[in-house]
Amino acid sequence: MATSITSGPEPGSYPPPSFIDPATLMQIQSLELRVRAVVEGLFSGLHRSPYHGFSVEFTQYRQYVRGDDLRYLDWRLFARSDRYYIKQFEDETNLRCHLLLDNSRSMSYGSLAYNKADYGKTLAGTIAYFLNSQRDAVGLFRFSSELDEYIPPRYRSGHLRRILISLEHQPAGTSTGLITALEQVAQHVRRRSLFVLISDLLTPVESLSSRLGYLRATGSEVVVFQILDPAEISFPFEEAAQFVDAETGREMYVDPLAASVSYRTRFQQHLDDLTRCCENQGAQLHRLTTETPLEEALFEFLKTRQRTTQARRR
């Protein structure tokens, strides 16, 4: 699992790449189609879905238990055997992906020509476009201090556009409602899905760990993109100044000469905790700086997914 911070040699020019970057998309198409051939839902028809759906291809019977949908009860078998059985089919389904985009004010910070929010939106759009092109259902949870908008995963015409429009919203909120948002996501989504969390994750690790556990409890796969600004890592400030929290507006007088060492230590500690947390919860953590080319990020994502799928098959 990639935990190292991937960064490119040069920052991208501003304006940042459009939500749908054709070059990135082309690169993926030429590279990823095969890579993800065996991955569930990545390319429709190239693989068999590991999930049991309601398709025409029967797989097995299962003893009815209370709560099962009566529509799938095999009445003929009941007539023959006087037993209740549920008919299960192997459905050739597409990937159901939920994009979880942190749209809080802390994402608006950026020491480059663009900020973390721009980067995150582009990343989310790229993934959505890519998955949409693969006929996978893509949904969006956009949250700031609370859940701002929820677009259920669909694959239909215009759905991608709706997602892209939602992504255009500017960051809002006074705090990162990541924890709350994850709780709400867990309540909304009960089916196995792919969750792609795009956030700076500047929040206490302890509470994040349990929320990730909620998502993983449904058997869903969780991919975490941590977007960081290079300044947040290196803390390159020299002049003492009144530092203002981008989210809460709280002010603090900080002398970087005295505080930088402590900052780096504590920040690294946070990253380590976060890495440990994702490992424990089985989430795939990709740590990106805003300098990282999106193609690399997507490639890393696909590589990781491929490794996961292969491991699961074995």
Added chain:
Amino acid sequence: MSFLAPFYLLAGLAIGLPIVFHMIRKTPQGRQVFSSLMFLTPSPPRMTKRSRIEDWLLLLLRSLVVCLLAMAFARPYFAARSLGDSLQQPAERLVILLDRSASMQRTGYWERALLRVQEILRTVRTHDTLQLLAFDETSQTLISFAEWDQLPPAARVPETLQRVQQLSPGWGGTAIGRQLLEAADLFGDETDAEGSGRRLILISDLQSGAGWDVLQGARWPDRLRVQIENLSQPGESNAAIHLAMEASSPGADFQMRLMNSSNSQKELFRVNWQDDFSASEENETAHEFYLTPGQSRMISVPPPEDSLPVRTLVLSGDDVEFDNTTFLAPQVVRDIHIVFAGNADEDTGPLGLRFFLNPLFPDNSIRKIHLIDWPSSEVSPLLETGAPDWIIVGTELNAAQTQWLVEWIDQGGHVLFVATNPEQAGGLYKLLKLPPVQVTEATVPNYAMLRNVDLSHPVLRPFDDPRFSDFTKLRFWKYRQFHLESIPSARVLFAMEDGSPMLVEIPARKGEVMLLASGWGRSDSGLAVWSKFVPLMNGLLDDASPPTGPTQQRTVGDSILLSELELGTDTVVVRFQSETTVHPRSDTFQFSQPGIYRMAAEENHLATAEAGEVITIAVNLSPEESRTDPYAEELLVAAGVPLTVPDDRQNAEKAQQYQRQLLNQELESHQQWWRWLIIAGLLLLVLETAIAQRRGRIHQSTAQMV
């Protein structure tokens, strides 16, 4: 330069602000938005001190601007010297009258008086002039105006205080009224500057027996204020006892006057003779008397059983001790021989003269009257003791008697010639050695009255008072008419309504003849029942034979001529208490303390008790000094005394301060210096801005070049 609102000058302290801001500069605070502060810890703010001032000129200009603004708000003005002088409080001439009479001997009074003097002296300013007098019946100058002026200002108050502290209260009476007027005259003589203050400060216990009467209608100098410093204490009981009348005979009671002050709280008093040799303090012979406050009464005090000639009577029962002792000296009784030439057998009836002579001249403590009849059978009145003191002629004398009497008059004898009938009256001219002139009997239809009373004569002077000068009740039925022209150098004491003289003083050679033109028998006149007849006749006796020698009872402050004592030496030895002094005979001796004074020709005579060799005089306090109840200040106001209240001076100072403030405001509004200061401040600000801009530009270009 003065300021109307000097507190605004404190704003000038603000010039420290630019310096402080310059010296201590906080690091500029930039604002840095950061994604999260959760990994940051706050740093303590860093201050950097810059101990070096970079731009003196700008600092100077800014400080100057602050100063100018502060001065402008303080409203400056230049006080004109003339106005300032006119507002200075004028000099004051002060006269302090310090009471040192006997009543100030009371406990605590003198200490309070000294404190008041100190307080007053503390308030005296350098340009004031002061005179301090201590007084009882007379005044004593402790420091005069001239002395005060001559002393250096720093030494004036200490010197005055030293002189006052050397003083102590005396035993004299109080003459406040007279002393106040005399002190007021000190201002009248001075030609002090117009507008200067004149203040007369009286420090006294204001006892009522202090001779206030003379203040009625007195004229006071202009601008003089009298300030009363009252030392009296309320609720102080004082009683006193004084000799009213000596015992008429050796075994008789003493007639004393007991007085209780009006503010007294006590009514029961004890009087006893002091016995220096008694072991017990409680005298069993004490006499108790009740007396309500404000009253006085005569009491009879039996003489003590001992035979001491000098006696001391002590009063107890009141709060004040100083006037509780009365000293009594034995009186020297003088023998007076009055010779009456008249019909001795008439003494049985009121129609004659002799009948009234005994009651006319009663004996008293200082005299014993010997009435001697001179019958016509005797040429001269034979007296064992020598010459008679006075001869009353009420009958026609024979030739031998007349001759003797003429010679006696030649030697200085005094005769009262009573004209009982016209024939007898002609004998007057023989006594006067004048040619005889016929004397006629006056024709009186009903009765005749007096007129032309010469009250200036010493005999009649006691009647020179509206209360006693009524002579209309005296009626005459018979009198003899003398022709004044026939008697040269006669002085008519009073005359009848027809002009004929009734009582005439006629100097004759060395002696004197007093003529009475009517007898006092009831057939002639109402003289014998006239209320003024006894004092008149005793006055005539005193005139004929004046009392010699000292009065044995004296009051403090009295003085005697030592030559009157007739001790026969050139010096007189005086012993008071245990102190003996020798004085020349020609001196005047003043009694300064109450007590017993013994005087003799030689010191060894003082040991004896011989009446002829030692003269004992008892000196007591003035009875007025015992009237210690305070005199009401309202009565002083009513008497026209220009009293001032202590607050007057403070009020005057306040008013003057207010006036000074008004004048200052007017001056400031005329001058309006604050406008110019603000304009100057603004100009300096413009200059400062220009300089600062120029410096900034130079600094910027230098930085760019670098």
